[in-house]
Amino acid sequence: MRGRNLALGAAGLAGFLALGEVVPRLGLVKEAYFPPTSSIAAAFADEVADGAFWTALGDTLTGWALGLAIASCAGIVVGVVISVVPYLREATASTIEFLRPIPSVALIPLAVLLYGTELRSVLLLVVYASFWQVLVQTLYGVQDVDPVADETARSYGLGTWARVRHVLWPSALPYVMTGVRLAAAVALILAITAELVIGAPGLGARIAVAQTSQAVPEMYALVVVTGLLGLLINVGARTVERRALAWHQSVRGEVAV
Amino acid sequence: MLEVRGLKKVYEGSGRRVEAVRDLTFTVDAGELVCLVGPSGCGKTTLLKCMGGLMTPTSGEVLLEGRAVDGPPPGMAFVFQEYGRSLFPWMRVAQNVELPLKQKDLSKARRQELVADALRSVGLADAADAYPWQLSGGMQQRVAIARALAYEPRVLLMDEPFAAVDAQTRADLEDLVRGLWRERGITILFVTHDIDEAVYLGERVIVLSASPTVVREQLKVDLPDDRDQLHTRVAPRFAELRTHVYEQIQAAKRGAPHLVRTDTPPPH
Numbered sequence: 001m002r003g004r005n006l007a008l009g010a011a012g013l014a015g016f017l018a019l020g021e022v023v024p025r026l027g028l029v030k031e032a033y034f035p036p037t038s039s040i041a042a043a044f045a046d047e048v049a050d051g052a053f054w055t056a057l058g059d060t061l062t063g064w065a066l067g068l069a070i071a072s073c074a075g076i077v078v079g080v081v082i083s084v085v086p087y088l089r090e091a092t093a094s095t096i097e098f099l100r101p102i103p104s105v106a107l108i109p110l111a112v113l114l115y116g117t118e119l120r121s122v123l124l125l126v127v128y129a130s131f132w133q134v135l136v137q138t139l140y141g142v143q144d145v146d147p148v149a150d151e152t153a154r155s156y157g158l159g160t161w162a163r164v165r166h167v168l169w170p171s172a173l174p175y176v177m178t179g180v181r182l183a184a185a186v187a188l189i190l191a192i193t194a195e196l197v198i199g200a201p202g203l204g205a206r207i208a209v210a211q212t213s214q215a216v217p218e219m220y221a222l223v224v225v226t227g228l229l230g231l232l233i234n235v236g237a238r239t240v241e242r243r244a245l246a247w248h249q250s251v252r253g254e255v256a257v
Numbered sequence: 258m259l260e261v262r263g264l265k266k267v268y269e270g271s272g273r274r275v276e277a278v279r280d281l282t283f284t285v286d287a288g289e290l291v292c293l294v295g296p297s298g299c300g301k302t303t304l305l306k307c308m309g310g311l312m313t314p315t316s317g318e319v320l321l322e323g324r325a326v327d328g329p330p331p332g333m334a335f336v337f338q339e340y341g342r343s344l345f346p347w348m349r350v351a352q353n354v355e356l357p358l359k360q361k362d363l364s365k366a367r368r369q370e371l372v373a374d375a376l377r378s379v380g381l382a383d384a385a386d387a388y389p390w391q392l393s394g395g396m397q398q399r400v401a402i403a404r405a406l407a408y409e410p411r412v413l414l415m416d417e418p419f420a421a422v423d424a425q426t427r428a429d430l431e432d433l434v435r436g437l438w439r440e441r442g443i444t445i446l447f448v449t450h451d452i453d454e455a456v457y458l459g460e461r462v463i464v465l466s467a468s469p470t471v472v473r474e475q476l477k478v479d480l481p482d483d484r485d486q487l488h489t490r491v492a493p494r495f496a497e498l499r500t501h502v503y504e505q506i507q508a509a510k511r512g513a514p515h516l517v518r519t520d521t522p523p524p525h
Contacts, residue, residue, distance in 0.1 A: 148342035155309050155335035156357035156408060166356060170347040247347045247388055 035217040043217035044224060053206070057225070060191055060202035063119055064233075067126025068187040072180050074127070075134025080172075083142035084164065100136070104129035104190050108197055122194040122202070129190045130183035137179025141172030174248050181237040188230055203229075258287040258444050259308070259412055263317035266303050277303045279469035281317070285412075290438050290445045292455035294502060295465030295473075296510045301448045304470070305416045308446070309335050321412065331361075334410035338417040340398040344389040351376070351385035354404045361408075375407035376400075378437060395426035399433070406437065412444045419454070428486045431458055435484060452506060456480075456499045457489060464505045467512060474505050 021037040023029055035043075047053045082088045104125045111121040145168055153167045195204025203226055210219040245251045264281040267274060277300040285291045295301055306312040308319050310329040319326040321333065329335075334357075337343040344353050351372050358368045376382050379399040389397050398418055405413055415434070419427040435458060438445050449455050455462045456478055464474040480494060489495055 146342045148337055148339050149345060151306075151311050152335070152337060152343045155311055155329045155333075156404075157329050157331055157360050158357070159360070162360060167345070170345065173347075247390070249346075252390065 032216060035220060039217045040220045040224065043215075044221035047218065047221050047225070056201065056203050056206045059119075059200075060195065060204070060229075063122035063126060063191040063194070063200070063202060064184075064187050066119075067123045067191065068130055068180075068184055070123065071127045071130035071183055071187065072134050075131050075179065075183070076138050076176060079135050079138025079176075080142060080164065080168070083139060084160070084168075089139070096132075096135070100132045102128075105193060105197075108194070111194070112198055117198055117200045119200065121198050122191055122200050125194045126187045126190045130187045133183040133186055134176065134179040137175045137182070138172060141175025141179075142168055144175065145171040174245055174250065177237075177241040177244060181234070181241060184233050184237050185230060188226070188233055192226055258289070258322060259285040259446065260320040261304075261308065261317070262320070264304065264307060264314050264319065265316045266300070266307060266312070267315045276469040278307075278314075280471050281465075283463055283472055283475065285444060285446055287411075287444055288442050289460055290435070290447065290458060291461045291463060292459030293446065293448045293463045293465060294450065294452055294455040294506065295470065296467045296506055297450050299465050299468050299509075300470040301450075301465065302416055304465075305335075305414050305446070305448055309333060309414050311335075332411040334405035334408045334413050336398075336401050336405050336413065336415040336418045338420050340394065340401045340418075340421070341389075343401055344397055344404075346388060346390050348388075349385070350381065350387050350389060350392070350400050353389060353400060354407050357404065357408045371407040371409070372403075375403040378406055378440075379403045379433060393426075395422045395430060398422060398430060402430075402433070402437070406441070410443060412446070415445065415447045417449055418447075420450070427454070432486065434458065439482070452499055452502045453490070456495060456502060457484060457486075462498075462502060464502060464509070466509045473509055476502065 017037045020034075020040075024031045024034045024036045082092055107125060107128055111124045115121040115124065149167050149171065150163065153163045158166065191202065192204040192207075194200055195202035195206075196208050197204075199205050199208065203222055207219055207222045207226075210216075210222060242251050261281050261283050264278055265276075266278040267276050269275075281304060293301060293304070303312065307314045308326065310319075310326045310333070313327075321330050324330075345356070348356065354372045354375055355368055358371060363371070372385070373382070376385055379402050381396060381399050381403060384392060384396065384400070389400055392400065401418070418434075419430050422430065431454060434445070434447070437443070447455075447458055449458075459478050462476045462478055463472060464476065465471070466473045476498070478498060480489060480492065480498070
C-alpha cells in the first residue's frame with residue numbers, strides 16, 4: 001500500500017516535470033517566461049556549483065533558524081506565564097487578538113527604518129510572524145492539562161514549578177510542537193519575503209537579482225530551492241514531533257494490552 | 258488520626274447553588290480501614306477532595322493528627338478513580354512512582370529502593386520500564402497504588418479506585434488493598450458505591466445519605482480479619498451486613514428520615 005502510494009507520488013511528480021518540459025517547447029507559453037524543466041535543471045546545477053549560492057542559502061537559514069528560535073522561546077515562555085499567573089490571560093486576550101492578525105509584511109517599512117538591510121530586519125519580521133503561532137498553541141496546550149493529572153500532582157505536594165515542569169509542560173507539548181511546526185513554515189516565508197523586498201542578503205535577494213538581470217531559469221531554480229527548503233523543514237519538524245511525542249495518543253496509536 | 262468536623266460544601270456558580278455536602282462529622286482511627294458508601298451523586302468525591310486538601314470546604318474542618326488540613330498534607334496519599342488520567346503517559350511506570358518522592362528530601366538510592374519495593378508489593382516489579390498505556394486497566398491502577406505506597410503515607414484516601422475495572426480484576430485489587438493494609442498498617446479511607454466491596458474491605462462502614470450529604474449510619478464490620486473472596490462473600494454474617502447496608506442505601510435514596518447511630522449492631 002505504502003509502496004504503491006510512493007510509486008503514484010513519483011509518477012505524478014514525473015508527469016508534472018514532463019509537462020513543464022513539453023508545454024514551453026510546444027510554444028504554448030513563452031519560453032522566455034516559462035523555461036522548460038531541463039533548462040531550469042541546468043540553471044539549478046550551475047547554482048549549486050556557485051559559492052555565492054551557498055552563502056545566500058546560509059544567510060536565509062541563519063535568519064530562519066535564529067528567528068524561529070527566538071520566537072519559539074519567547075512564545076513558550078510568554079504562553080506559560082500568561083496561563084499560570086492568575087488573571088493575566090483575561091487581561092492580555094484582547095491585546096493578543098489585536099496584534100496577532102497584523103500581517104508581518106506590513107512591518108517591512110518599520111524594519112527598514114530601524115535596521116536597513118541588516119539581518120535584524122529579517123529577524124524582526126520572522127519573529128513577529130512566528131511568535132504568535134507558538135504563543136497561541138502554547139495557550140491552548142496549557143488549557144488542555146487534565147484536571148485529574150493536576151490534582152494528582154497537587155495531592156502529592158508538587159509545587160508550582162514542579163507542576164509546570166512535570167505536568168503542564170508535557171501536557172502542552174503536543175500543542176507547542178504543532179505551533180513550532182507552523183512557525184517554522186511561516187518563518188521561512190517571511191525570511192524569503194524580507195530578503196526579496198528589503199534586499200537583505202539571502203536566497204530572496206538572489207531571486208530578485210536573477211529577475212532584474214533577466215536570468216529567468218536561474219530565478220526558477222532558486223524558487224525550486226525555496227520550495228525544497230520548505231519541504232525539508234516540514235519533514236524535519238514532523239520527525240522531531242514524532243520522536244518527542246512517542247508517548248502521545250496521536251503518535252503511539254492504539255496499543256494492544 | 259483523621260477527623261472530619263461539621264464539613265459543609267456548597268458549590269456556587271452561574272446562578273445555581275448546590276449544597277453537595279451538608280454536615281459531615283466522623284473520625285477514622287489510626288490503622289483503620291474505613292469504607293464510605295452512599296448513593297451515587299452523594300458528594301463522596303467532594304468529601305474526599307476536602308479531606309485531601311484539594312478543595313476548601315465552605316465550613317467545617319478536617320484534622321489530620323490534630324492539625325487542620327489546608328492543603329495537601331505530606332502524610333497523605335490519594336488514589337483516584339481515573340487511573341488513566343492520574344498516571345502520566347509521558348513517564349514510564351517507575352518514573353510515575355518516583356515523581357512524588359522527588360518532592361521529599363530523599364537520596365536517589367532511597368527513592369529507587371522505595372519504587373522497587375512498592376512495585377514489588379503490587380506485583381508489577383517487571384513493568385517498571387513500561388509506559389502506563391501499555392498496561393491493562395487493572396495494572397494501571399496497581400501502578401497508581403504503588404505510587405501511593407512509595408510515598409509512605411500514614412493515610413491513604415481512595416476515591417472509587419476500582420469502579421472502572423472488570424469484576425475479576427476488582428476482586429484481585431480488593432485483596433491487594435486488604436493485604437497491603439494488614440502488612441503496612443496504613444490508615445485507609447476507601448470510598449465506593451459498591452456495597453459488597455465496602456463490607457468485604459472495611460473494618461467499619463460509614464453510610465452516607467443522599468445529597469445534601471450527612472452521615473446516615475456507622476457500622477462495625479465484625480467479620481474475621483482473614484477474608485477471602487470465596488468464603489467471606491458467602492458467609493451468613495456477610496450477607497446480613499450487606500443486606501443491612503443495602504437497606505440503608507435504599508432508604509437514603511428515598512430520602513427516608515435518617516438516624517445517626519454509631520456502631521449499631523445490625524439485626525441478627
